[in-house]
Amino acid sequence: MASSCSQALRHHVCKSSRILRVHLQKAWPNRSFVLNSAADQQPAVSSPVEEIVIPKKKTWSKEAVLQALASTVNRDPTASDYRFQDDPYLTPKTSSEFKLFSLSQESGRNAAKYFISTYPKYFQKDYAQPHIPCLMPETLEAQIEEVSEAALIERIQMRKVKAAVDLYDQLQQAGTPVSLDVTNQLLDLICFYGDCDPAQENVPEQRNEETEDVQDEPQTKKGRASKASDKLKAAWKENNNAERIFALLSEPNTHSYSALIRGMVKYGAYSKAFSTYTDLLNNQLKADVSTFNALITAAPEVKEKYNEKWELIVDLLKQMAEQKVKPNLLTLNAVLKALRRCGTVGKSQAFPVISEMRALSIDPSLASYNHLLSIFYKPGAPFQGQTDILQEVMNEVSGKSFTPQDPDDAQFFITAVRICLDTKDIEQAYRVHELLGVGENWRLLGNDFQQNIYHARFFSLLCMMENIDVVLKWYRDLVPSVYYPSSNVMRDLLQVLDTDNRLDLIPQIWKDLKQLGHGNRQTLVEELLTLMAREKQNQEVQETFAECALDIKKMYDTGDRGKVMMSWTAGSLSDLVSVLLAAQRRQDAWEILKLFKTHNRVPSEELLDKFLTCIKESGDVNQALELVQISAGFCLPGTPKLIQRVQQEFLLSEQQKSMLSDLEIQTFNSD
């Protein structure tokens, strides 16, 4: 009885433990068995039942259904970007086409908007029912003509700096009081645009595209370049309208100071910003968080030494605490960004800063991690003992979905993958790439240009570290749906093919190369030819090589419209000949051999020797003689040897014999 009882008990336990394990395995699929049994014990003692709370009502956003539907669509590695799917003719095949098409779409939109806004009288008919405000022309001209506060507000809203300042002066002269709020808004406007009228709404977008072009240089240069252009564009002028209007205020409040300080920092008047801040303190006022953020950004500019910079930042943070100003994420990012310029102090203080902000329940965004990585990994500096910082960061961010909160968020992926490339850390690179797939993180990869940099770095690293199968898997996944590799990256790929001895894939790669617009990159094509010519492959592969080689020849002959023509070199021609010879295409090879003469190139002796061997196999005496003649024509030192070989190896008629001896004498004389 007892044994049956224990059997029943065992059965029961068996069942419950199975259920438990199913749950546990869901939670940690990668656990090993040993942990499994250990983990089973704890719930067996006290099994916590998670309570499921069913909400009474769930309010859906208006995009909820669409979001659910969108999440069902995966990326198709064989299709181009969604933007180009409307018109198959406009499917980009090269990176330049990609850029051109995407920009043209954007500029088309801008042009339409420009016309609608410039000639609103032609676009008054409102077809849409219900009304769609964003499709209607914007009013670009001020509607209120009279001198009043309402008119000032209107001008501020339309961001007309000059007009607003003029109106404010008129109001002052007329003795009409302007409320502090409106004045502050005016100050915001002036400071934001640095006392200049902003460019027209559609013009800045064009300029953005120009700057994108400028960004083609490496990332590190970009920051400085844009900063420099900002300074060139507008600097904070002494006694400009903002300062003048500020001076007119009888009782400036925090907002007024904030506007002034932020404007000064934005336009490079850093020390002035600090004196204004002192002024604010003297007036018994408190600064707001954005003022502090601006001042922290300016801190590295006003001090020389690393520790002085850091002391200033700490001082500012302490004042924040004193004035009971709660820092925000931008504060954290500003501090970290400032620490990037504090050298070794940055390395020691970065983590305490993050812990401090964590304690205030401010979670770092990707921009914070980006600054952190930049602090520890300076481009061009050696990387001993720092690899684990990237690991730490990846441990922190892995599997999290981030929302854009800071303009610098978009730099994270590029920085992370750069570090992976520099430290040759493929594992971390995979983690970075995995992170990119989580939630909406792909948005944080940034614009097309940044995406290209990211993928180029990632793929170069793959080429460096992985074997050919893995590389090709990624290659098929990324190219050309999201990434159009540059010729350098394609050369890396060729090197991988070479090291892993998969040269048989070269014809495929050549097709891709042609499609990607690298068919006329001389160095690349020559490398391709060298690789094909270097070793003897099996017959089938040689056939495809020969086809590919002839295709390459066509590329040399015609050249793409409007593209750089490639010129034959002796090396490329002889490679081509040897590829064709290896595939037993003597006739084609003969044609190429003639090209040596037309392009004034000299074939090597080995090549002619090889050719002669090939001719001998078919026993074509005439061609052999012609070959000798060609060789003699180039005055090659190896000609006598060739003549000798022909004399020995071929059955010659009398006439041919005499011809050969004539040639022999000629070459002898010329020597």
Added chain:
Amino acid sequence: MYRRLLINIYQVRNGLIHTQNTRLPSTKCKERESFAPVIWAPCTARPLGTSSISFSENKENSTSLSEDKEKRPEENEAKEEVNTDGQKSTEISNATLTLQLETEPVDKPEDSKQVEKTKSGKESLLELLGAMKVEVTTVRKIRPSKTPRMSERPDQEPMESTHSMFQHATAKGSQQQGTLNPALVAAVSAAASTLPNRHQAESELLKQLRKHEAVPDTQRRADGQNIGHIIADMKVGGRKTNGRSSARPTSQIRFDDDGKGYTQDRGITGELDAVRRRKSPFTSKRLNIFTAGMEQDTLSVLGPTLWDIDLANQIVQATNQAPRNGFEEMIQWTKEGKLWQYPINNEAGLEEEASVPFHEHVFLEKHLDESFPRQGPVRHFMELVITGLAKNHHLTVQQKKEHIDWFRDYFRQKDDVLKEAEA
């Protein structure tokens, strides 16, 4: 509690040690040697559990010891069966484990009694320990093969490797003394190829491996000899054994007879675990400038300023906003207001009328005030009009009112005509 029970068991076993295969205790102490209490618990708990079950059953039956003796062989056989089953499905062996676990709390007060009993019934214990041995070996054989290679926690990996080490110890020990496992050599050359001067690196690595091969072999033999001492040490507690495990330099490549341990050590998980075990810099000390629960002085918030708008704009510019598929484009259009929102309930598009109750739509008589005649054809007509309006769902209440107002004006204008017709 485990520890206490364990000590008891070892006390008991110490007396019997000479009858036992020396290998078994040596495995035991190896396990204890390397790992934290949490992990050794399941292994040591099993034999304990086995004994505890039998003891709890003893109690239930409340039979004499002699009866027990008769019963026990059967039980042990049953256990054995379970364990051989366990080879096929680990679930069952796990189940027994849980079963044992459940019985353990019951055991606790019996601890002392248990020891006494075991001492008196040496014979039965012998059988019991025999059963344990079976269990240990079978489970060991399953485990390494079933275990997923990836490990989440740092502690498991060495655990596993020691398992496999002893699993193969007798089988392979002698044959591998001179040569290295070919798989291992391959792994070494692969690793060496990533280094700048591969030949030197390879030979160094191999040399290192051979050295390690020699070490565990001698160690093992020494363990076998010193087993009595080690078990004696066991009674003292885990302190000393911990010292032993740390004596093994972590930087050395761990060598396993089956060659598995090496490959498992490679890869990022190992390194990561090492990092995780260390203190993460993200949990470092803070600056202590701010206080956590700080209340902010509320400033007058005037809605988004130009700066806020610009920040949002910059973020949008910096991120990739291009839609990836048609649905995302529709989301974008919905946000811009270009697309009628996808209906998510029956009130889609009713923003304007959302606050208007239905009776405003249906009962329109109140609008037929004294400006209309009380009776007659005009009244009749207007009643028809409001009936029609009440059923019209295309018009808003405001439009319906305007409709009625239009008729009011119309009839007022035609007043003289109506009067003439005596309507």
